[in-house]
Amino acid sequence: MRQIKRFAALLLMLSVILTIFGGCDFVGTDSGEADTVLGNGSSVLRIISGSENAELEPILEEFAKQENIRIEMTYQGSLDIMRLLGEEEIPYDAVWPASSLWLTVGDTEHRVKHAESISITPVVFGIRKSLAEELGFVGREVSVNDLLEAIQSGELRFCMTSATQSNSGASAYIGFLYALLGNPEVITEEDLQSESLKAQMKELLSGVDRSSGSSDWLKDMFLEGDYDAMVNYECLIIQANRELEARGEEALYTVYPYDGLSIADSPLGYVDKGDDKQEELFLKLQEYLLSGETQNEIQRTGRRSGYTGVSGENKDVFRSGWGLQPDRVLSPIKMPASDVLFECLNLYQTDFRKPSLTVYCLDYSGSMSGTGNEQLVQAMEQLLIQENAQKNFLQASENEVNILIPFNDGVINTYTAEGNGGELEALYDKVKNQDVGGGTDMYTAAVRGIEMLKEYDLSKYTPAIILLTDGQSGGSLYDFEDAYEELGTEVPVFSIMFGDADETQLEELAQYTNARVFDGRENLTEAFRSVKGYN
Numbered sequence: 001m002r003q004i005k006r007f008a009a010l011l012l013m014l015s016v017i018l019t020i021f022g023g024c025d026f027v028g029t030d031s032g033e034a035d036t037v038l039g040n041g042s043s044v045l046r047i048i049s050g051s052e053n054a055e056l057e058p059i060l061e062e063f064a065k066q067e068n069i070r071i072e073m074t075y076q077g078s079l080d081i082m083r084l085l086g087e088e089e090i091p092y093d094a095v096w097p098a099s100s101l102w103l104t105v106g107d108t109e110h111r112v113k114h115a116e117s118i119s120i121t122p123v124v125f126g127i128r129k130s131l132a133e134e135l136g137f138v139g140r141e142v143s144v145n146d147l148l149e150a151i152q153s154g155e156l157r158f159c160m161t162s163a164t165q166s167n168s169g170a171s172a173y174i175g176f177l178y179a180l181l182g183n184p185e186v187i188t189e190e191d192l193q194s195e196s197l198k199a200q201m202k203e204l205l206s207g208v209d210r211s212s213g214s215s216d217w218l219k220d221m222f223l224e225g226d227y228d229a230m231v232n233y234e235c236l237i238i239q240a241n242r243e244l245e246a247r248g249e250e251a252l253y254t255v256y257p258y259d260g261l262s263i264a265d266s267p268l269g270y271v272d273k274g275d276d277k278q279e280e281l282f283l284k285l286q287e288y289l290l291s292g293e294t295q296n297e298i299q300r301t302g303r304r305s306g307y308t309g310v311s312g313e314n315k316d317v318f319r320s321g322w323g324l325q326p327d328r329v330l331s332p333i334k335m336p337a338s339d340v341l342f343e344c345l346n347l348y349q350t351d352f353r354k355p356s357l358t359v360y361c362l363d364y365s366g367s368m369s370g371t372g373n374e375q376l377v378q379a380m381e382q383l384l385i386q387e388n389a390q391k392n393f394l395q396a397s398e399n400e401v402n403i404l405i406p407f408n409d410g411v412i413n414t415y416t417a418e419g420n421g422g423e424l425e426a427l428y429d430k431v432k433n434q435d436v437g438g439g440t441d442m443y444t445a446a447v448r449g450i451e452m453l454k455e456y457d458l459s460k461y462t463p464a465i466i467l468l469t470d471g472q473s474g475g476s477l478y479d480f481e482d483a484y485e486e487l488g489t490e491v492p493v494f495s496i497m498f499g500d501a502d503e504t505q506l507e508e509l510a511q512y513t514n515a516r517v518f519d520g521r522e523n524l525t526e527a528f529r530s531v532k533g534y535n
Contacts, residue, residue, distance in 0.1 A: 033074075033522075034046070034072035034073060034074050035073055035074055035075050036054070036057060036072075036073045036075075037070060037071070037072050037073075038057060038060050038061040038064045038070070038071040038072075038073065039061060039064025039065055039067075039068070039069055039070045039071055040070055041064065041067070041068040041069040041070050042068075042069075042070075043067075043068075043069040043070065043277075043281060044069065044070045044071075044072060045069060045070070045071050045072070045093050045094065045278070045281055045282065045285065046072045046074070046091070046092045046093045046094070047071065047072070047073055047074070047092060047093065047094045047095070047096055047268075048074045048075075048076060048081055048084065048092045048094075048095055048096070049073055049074070049075055049076075049095075049096035049097075050075065050076075050077065050078050050081070050096065050097050050098040050167060050215070050266075051075040051076075051077070051214045051215060051216035051217065052098060052121075052168075052215050052216055052233055052235065052236060052264075052266075053073075053075075053096055053266070054073075054075060054216055055216075055235070055239065055301050056298065056301065057073065059289070059294060059297055059298065060073070060285075063284075063285055063288050063289075066288075067281075067284065069281065071285075074092070075214075075216075077165050077166045077167070077213055077214060077533070078097040078098045078099060078102045078166065078167035078170075079102065079164065079165055079166065079167070079170065079393070080165075081095055081097045081102055081106065082097070082102040082103075082105055082106035083106065083392070084106070085102075085103070085106030085107045085108075085109075085111070085112065086106055086108065090111065090271050092271055093270065093271055093273075093278050093281075093282060094268060094269060094270055094271060094282055094285075095112060095268075095269050095271060096118075096266065096267070096268045096269075097167065097266075097267065098167035098168065098171075098215070098233075098264040098266060099167050099171065099263075099264050099265055099266075099267075100115070100117070100265050100267045101167075101335050101341075102167065103115055103267055103269060104338075105338050105341065107269075111271055111272055112269040112270065112271060112272070113269065113270050113272050114269060114270045114279075114282065114283060114286065115267045115268065115269030115270075116267060116268060116269075116286055116290060117265040117266060117267050118266045118267070118268050118286075118289050118290065118298070119235075119265075119266045119295075119298050119299075119303035119304060119305060120263055120264065120265045120266065120303065120304050120305070120306070120307065120330070121233045121234045121235045121263070121264050121266070121302070121303050121304060122233070122234050122256060122261055122262070122263050122264075122330055123168050123171045123172045123175065123231065123232070123233060123234075123261070123262045123263070123264065124231070124232070124233075124234050124237060124254050124255060124256050124257075124261075125142075125147065125158065125229055125230075125231055125254070125255040125257065126229060126230050126231075126232060126237040126240065126241075126252030126253070126254055126255075127156070127158075127228065127229040127252060127253050127255055128228050128229065128250055128252060128253070129250055129251055129252065129253040129322075129323075130250060131155075131156070131228050131229070132253035132255065132323070133253075134155070135150050135155060135156065137253065137255050138253060138323070141256075141258050142255045142256070142257060142258070143179065143257060143258060143259050143260075144175070144176055144179035144180060144204075144257045144259055144260045145179070145180075145259075147204070147255075147257060148180075148200060148203060148204050151203065151204055151206065151207035152203055156207055156228065156229060157207050157208070157209045157227075157228055157229070158207055158208060158209060158227070158228065158229035158230055158231055159208070159209055159210045159211070159212070159218060159221065159222055159225075159227050159229070159230040159231070160172060160208050160211060160212075160218070160230065160231040160232075161211065161212045161213065161214065161215050161218050161231075161232075162211050162212065162213055162353075162533050162534070163345060163348045163353070164345050164348060164349050164393035164394070164533070165213040165393070165533035165534075166212070166213055166214060166215055166218075166533075167215070167264060168215040168218075168231065168232055168233055168264070169211075169215075169231070170345070171262035171263075171264060172231045172260075172262060173344070173348055174187075174262060174333065174335060174336070174341075174344060175257065175260030175261060175262040175333055176201065176204055176260055177191075177192075177197070177201070177260075177344060178259070178260050178333050179257065179259040179260035180197055180200050180201060180204075181194070181197060183259055183333075185334070186334055186336060186337070186340075187336040187340055187344070188336075188340060189339070189340055189343055192340070192343055192344065192347060198351060198352065201352045202351075202352055205348075205352055205353050205354055206354055208353070208354055208462065209227055210225070210227065210462075210490075210492070211462050211534060211535055212534055213530060213531075213533035213534045215232055215233060215236060216236065217516065218230060218232055218236075219232060219236045219239060219240050221514055222240060223240060223243055223244070224514050225490065225514050226490075229252070230252075233264060234254065234302065234304075234324070235301060235302035235303045236302075237252055237254055237302075237322075238301075238302035238317065238318070238322070238324070239301075239302060240252060241319075241322050251321075251322055252322065252323075253322060253323040254322055254323035254324050254325075255323060256325065256328065260333065261330065261331070261332065261333065262332060262333055263307075263330055263332035266303075268285075268286055268289065270282045270283075270286075296311065296313070296314065299311060299314040299317065300314060300317055301317075302317055302318070304330075307329060307330045307331075307332075308329050308330075309326055309327045309328070309329070310326045310327075314326075345393050346390075346393070346395075349393050349394070349395055349397070350395060350396075350397045350398070350420070351397065353397070353462075354460070354461060354462050355397045355399040355400045355401070355460070355461055355462070356396070356397075356400050356401070356402075356461065356462050356463075356464070356535045357400070357401045357403075357453070357456060357458070357461035357462065357463040357464075357535075358400075358401070358402050358403070358463075358464055358465075358466060358532070358535060359403040359405060359449035359452065359453065359463075359464070359465045359466065360380070360402070360403065360404050360405065360466050360468075361405045361407060361442065361445040361446055361448075361449055361465060361466070361467045361468070362376060362380075362404065362405070362406050362407070362431070362468050363376075363407065363408070363440060363442070363468050363469040363470055363471070363498070364406045364407065364408050364412060364434050364435070364436050364437070364438075365407075365408040365409070365436070365437070365438055365439055365440040365469075365470070365471060366408070366436060366437045366438055366439070367440070367470055367471050367499060367500075368436050368470050368499075369436045369437070372470055372498065372499060373436050375498075375520075375524040375525070376431070376468065376524065377431055377432050378524070378525055379520075379524045379525040379527070379528040379529075380428060380431045380528065381428060381431075381432075382394075382525055382528065382529060383528060383529070383532055384402070384424055384425060384427050384428040384431070385425055385428055386420060386424065386425065392529055394529065394532050394533065395420065396419070396420035396424055397420060398419050398420055399418075399419070400418070400419065400420060400424075401416065401417070401418050401456065401461065402416070402417045402418075402424060402427060403415070403416050403417075403449065403452055404416075404417075404427050404430055404431065405445050405448055405449055405452075406430070406431075406434045407440075407441065407442065407444065407445035408436075408437060408438030408439055408440065408441070409438045409439030409440065409441050409474065410438075410441060410444055411444055411445055411448045412434065413430075414448065414452065415427055415430050416452075439474060440469060440470075440471040440472070440473050440474060441473055441474045441475035442467055442469045442473040442475065442505075443473060443474075443475035443476055443477060443479060443480045444475050444479075445467070446465060446467060446480050446483075446493060446509070447479055447480055447483045449465045450465075450480075450483045450484060450486075450487050450491070451483065453465075453487065453491060454487065458489055458491070462535045463491045463535070464491065464492050464493075464494060464515075464534065464535035465491060465492070465493045465494070465513075466494050466495075466496065466528075466531055466532070467493060467494065467495045467496065467506075467509070468495075468496045468498060468520065468528075469495070469496075469497075469498065469501050469506070470498040470499030470500065470501055471499060471500055471501060471502075472500070472501070472502040472505065473502065473505055477505070477508060477509075480509070481512065484512070484513065490513065490514060491513065492510075492513050492514060492515035492534070492535075493509045493510065493512075493513040493515050494510070494515045494516060494517075494518065494531045494534060495509055495510060495515070495517045495518070496517075496518045496519075496520040496524070496527045496528065496531060497517060497518070497519050497520055497521060498520045498521060498524060499521070503517065515534075516534075518530055518531050
């Protein structure tokens with residue numbers, strides 16, 4: 001197994017090198033720059049979008065060439081887009097979240113206009129077909145309670161995005177709430193106080209194997225791991241099945257929980273800043289995307305253009321052998337009012353979800369002195385001080401565990417805080433008062449983190465190691481691999497690049513543990529907030 005993963009890491013390194021020298025238009029990730037640039041004209045249309053729309057880039061590029069413009073796509077979670085809409089300055093011309101819900105809740109100043117749904121896709125379960133057959137889910141309607149019973153019996157575990165960071169996770173979660181409450185006309189704050197609801201929701205979310213802050217990355221993670229099921233958009237289940245089929249592997253069977261089905265309606269809206277030329281350009285793009293020809297192309301990607309089915313020529317995309325139902329009439333649930341929605345999200349974070357077990361391996365080498373250390377302290381303040389964390393729905397639960405491992409050329413010390421009270425905020429004092437100096441050995445710190453994880457029953461937590469470093473590391477990757485194999489369970493090692501960190505070393509760790517690398521060089525606080533959304 002270790003040899004296979006090392007070979008995979010070498011392939012990843014090669015692909016990174018080829019990308020760098022291959023003239024690819026991919027610009028950056030999590031850095032404040034556009035993630036993808038389409039076209040090369042002088043006029044620019046800047047769009048902030050949910051990650052699921054990356055699949056539509058060829059369609060957008062065709063428009064950019066046709067109009068001789070440049071489209072800059074930046075991908076963030078729909079909840080990030082909601083927060084952005086509340087800020088004084090919005091540095092984009094258009095917003096494209098997964099659901100109209102986030103425009104309604106976020107655009108309190110009514111700066112977004114011309115919002116139109118570009119496509120729709122339901123949030124569904126994709127379950128390995130053989131398991132779906134064992135569970136009796138093939139060829140019949142399945143309820144949320146059916147899924148809950150399979151989880152309670154230990155037969156079903158699944159991957160899902162965080163309900164407080166991604167629309168697919170939030171939508172699925174709200175659907176679960178409706179179903180478990182007996183499908184009221186609308187959820188109220190009184191409904192959320194039910195002890196029965198709390199018990200059932202905790203049991204349901206205990207089935208989550210891995211979490212993610214991004215729907216598109218969840219799909220990629222699923223394809224690289226050994227999992228039985230995931231909750232995601234129907235269109236991303238189709239993409240995953242295409243990949244699984246190409247690899248000769250078992251496909252996912254699509255299950256539509258009929259009493260808790262939520263829909264992503266993908267609205268594209270213009271951010272009005274009084275620029276008539278930009279508005280005209282936006283409206284041209286929107287007209288292009290809503291044209292019959294382009295809508296047909298969009299359906300070929302696995303998205304729908306209406307609630308009553310897909311066109312006859314595209315039914316081959318929605319294959320019945322994969323459990324897909326192209327003729328299904330979709331009846332979305334009614335989303336709760338804003339104040340109730342926020343209470344739902346707070347309860348998910350603090351009461352309902354499986355608690356996090358997070359190991360922070362933080363670089364205190366000499367090169368972090370000054371600005372680097374100041375930014376590190378500021379970033380951790382947003383996570384450990386609960387008043388700050390709550391603003392981004394990242395607050396801890398009473399059963400959460402946080403471990404701090406400051407390191408330089410060795411492990412400096414280890415600190416553990418359990419729960420969401422004084423212990424956790426005292427951890428911030430350790431971060432703030434730790435001296436800086438010495439060399440850099442991130443591998444020794446990561447190994448110590450793995451050793452500390454062995455003290456816990458990881459099945460009861462969503463575990464992760466978050467590693468920050470600003471330099472090329474000494475130490476041995478092989479020592480880390482040995483410790484990781486001995487752990488015997490998959491724990492992602494998310495890395496945050498800072499300063500002159502060696503991206504190759506960090507990508508090796510991410511590849512080996514089915515995780516990802518975040519770029520903290522532009523905004524370290526934002527990078528920490530983003531990575532924390534993955535566990």
